[in-house]
Amino acid sequence: MTGKWNVSAVLLDMDGTLLDTEKVYFNSLVAALNARGYADDAIALCHAMVGLPGPACEAMLLDRYGNNFPLAEINRAFLVNRDRFMEAGLPLKPGTLELLDGLAAADCPMAIVTSSSRRSAERNLSLAGIRSRFDTILTLDDVARGKPSPDLYLLAARRLGLAPQVCIAVEDSNHGVTASHAAGAITIMVPDMAPPTDETRAKCAAVLPDLNAVLQTLRERSSLLHRPGK
Known part of the structure; x- marks a missing residue:
C-alpha cells in the first residue's frame, strides 16, 4: 500500500x-499443561492460540486432547500462574x-x-x-x-x-x-x-x-x- x-x-x-501480556498468558498455559502431563506439543499448541479469544483456545484444547481433557482444572491452574506472573506489575x-x-x-x-x-x-x-x-x-x-x-x-x-x-x-x-x-x-x-x-x-x-x-x-x-x- x-x-x-x-x-x-x-x-x-x-x-x-x-x-x-501475551508472554504471560503463553507461559501460564504451558506451565499448567506441563504440570498435568500434557507436555508433548504444549508449546506449539499455545503458539497457535496467540491472538484468539478464550473460547476458541478452549475448543482447540478439547479438539487436541479429547472430551476427557480436564479443562476446568487447567483453567484454574492457568489463572493461578497468570496472577503470579502479574504480581510484579503489567x-x-x-x-x-x-x-x-x-x-x-x-x-x-x-x-x-x-x-x-x-x-x-x-x-x-x-x-x-x-x-x-x-x-x-x-x-x-x-x-x-x-x-x-x-x-x-x-x-x-x-x-x-x-x-x-x-x-x-x-x-x-x-x-x-x-x-x-x-x-x-x-x-x-x-x-x-x-x-x-x-x-x-x-x-x-x-x-x-x-x-x-x-x-x-x-x-x-x-x-x-x-x-x-x-
Whole structure:
C-alpha cells in the first residue's frame, strides 16, 4: 500500500500490542499443561492460540486432547500462574506511551479492540496504568464472534461513526491481522509472539518493529499526525 493514508481514527489491539501480556498468558498455559502431563506439543499448541479469544483456545484444547481433557482444572491452574506472573506489575510494550501521547496530542479518535473479555480488559488496562486514556473499548463480550472474525473491528468503527477504511488497526498477531483486514481497516502489524506469515504480510499496509515506528509511520504517511512544531 503506497502513498498517503486517509486516516480518521486508530484502533488498537491490547494484549501483545499495547501490553506485554501475551508472554504471560503463553507461559501460564504451558506451565499448567506441563504440570498435568500434557507436555508433548504444549508449546506449539499455545503458539497457535496467540491472538484468539478464550473460547476458541478452549475448543482447540478439547479438539487436541479429547472430551476427557480436564479443562476446568487447567483453567484454574492457568489463572493461578497468570496472577503470579502479574504480581510484579503489567509492563507496556515499547512505544506504548509515546504512541498514545502522540494520538492524544493530535485529538485522534482511538479505541481498544481486544479478544479479551470486558473484565480482563478493564483489569489489564488499569494494572498497566492506561485505562483512563480510552473512552471506547470493544471486547469479546460485545460481539458473537471474536477474532479472526472482523466483527470487533466493524463494531469499533461504527462506535466511532466512521468507515473501517479510514481507520488504522494496529495488531500483533496473525489472527488479529486477519480480523482487521477483513473489516477493511488499514492494518499495521507489530509482531509479538509469532512472526507474520506470508499471507499475513500481504494483508498489512506495514509490518513494523515497535510502536515508536508506528507513530513515526503515521506522521509520515497520514495527515492525522504531525511532527511537533511542524
